[in-house]
Amino acid sequence: GAVVSQHPSWVICKSGTSVKIECRSLDFQATTMFWYRQFPKQSLMLMATSNEGSKATYEQGVEKDKFLINHASLTLSTLTVTSAHPEDSSFYICSARGLGVDTQYFGPGTRLTVL
Amino acid sequence: TQLLEQSPQFLSIQEGENLTVYCNSSSVFSSLQWYRQEPGEGPVLLVTVVTGGEVKKLKRLTFQFGDARKDSSLHITAAQTGDTGLYLCAGGETSGSRLTFGEGTQLTVNP
Numbered sequence: 198g199a200v201v202s203q204h205p206s207w208v209i210c211k212s213g214t215s216v217k218i219e220c221r222s223l224d225f226q227a228t229t230m231f232w233y234r235q236f237p238k239q240s241l242m243l244m245a246t247s248n249e250g251s252k253a254t255y256e257q258g259v260e261k262d263k264f265l266i267n268h269a270s271l272t273l274s275t276l277t278v279t280s281a282h283p284e285d286s287s288f289y290i291c292s293a294r295g296l297g298v299d300t301q302y303f304g305p306g307t308r309l310t311v312l
Numbered sequence: 313t314q315l316l317e318q319s320p321q322f323l324s325i326q327e328g329e330n331l332t333v334y335c336n337s338s339s340v341f342s343s344l345q346w347y348r349q350e351p352g353e354g355p356v357l358l359v360t361v362v363t364g365g366e367v368k369k370l371k372r373l374t375f376q377f378g379d380a381r382k383d384s385s386l387h388i389t390a391a392q393t394g395d396t397g398l399y400l401c402a403g404g405e406t407s408g409s410r411l412t413f414g415e416g417t418q419l420t421v422n423p
Contacts, residue, residue, distance in 0.1 A: 203354070210317035229409050240400060240416040241355070245408065290354050294409060300345060301411055302401075 199225050201293050203304035210281055211312055216279045218307045220291030227293035229273035231301060232266060235288045247274055247292045315339070318414030321329050322404075326422050328390055333399055333417045336383045341403030345411070349398040356409050391421045402406045 200223040210216050220230060229248050233241040245261075247253040247268035255261045263285075265277040274293075278285055288308055292301040319360045320397045324329070325331055347355035359368050361377035361384065368375045374387040384401055398418050402411040 204333075210392065231410075238418065240413045267395075288352075293355075300343070300357060300360045302357060303347070305354045308350070308352065
């Protein structure tokens with residue numbers, strides 16, 4: 198199956214700092230990448246959809262200036278949490294999808310803890 | 313916005329028992345995926361079904377897509393402790409690339 202990696206797997210930062218999370222598709226070209234947020238014992242909440250070379254589309258209620266998404270290549274997307282606060286602490290998961298394919302392949306997730 | 317209702321939300325059974333998880337919607341989906349997620353990890357794809365009425369088997373797991381492509385079920389036969397995890401169904405929206413996720417079913421199989 199398709200492999201998607203995320204880095205880092207966990208990060209602890211101080212309030213007010215920015216954190217960048219990388220999502221890579223290792224063995225296929227991801228025309229579309231998705232960023233999700235997941236709280237304990239809950240399902241995934243879609244934050245934004247990004248297509249390679251275009252601006253990301255954010256879901257309602259997600260601040261685009263706080264969660265910066267870049268999808269500069271067909272194998273890499275980044276999510277930057279700017280001026281992080283404790284309420285941003287969560288499990289962030291990316292997924293990637295190839296052209297013309299419905300199935301999304303998920304990364305292993307990044308645990309963000311903001312102190 | 314398309315919605316997927318997943319049930320039950322929690323399920324605790326003994327090893328060897330059978331179980332079924334359901335995903336229902338009033339909307340039509342272009343495809344339906346089932347994922348299994350363990351704590352601290354990303355969801356792992358189990359199966360994708362795309363044709364109404366389709367049935368797929370993966371060892372002790374049987375997946376079915378409803379004839380109208382609005383619902384799906386996951387049946388596990390003779391559950392094992394290793395089946396413990398969060399099971400998520402996700403429907404591919406006909407109008408775009410997004411997946412609509414169900415709320416998840418937390419399955420615990422006790423020895």
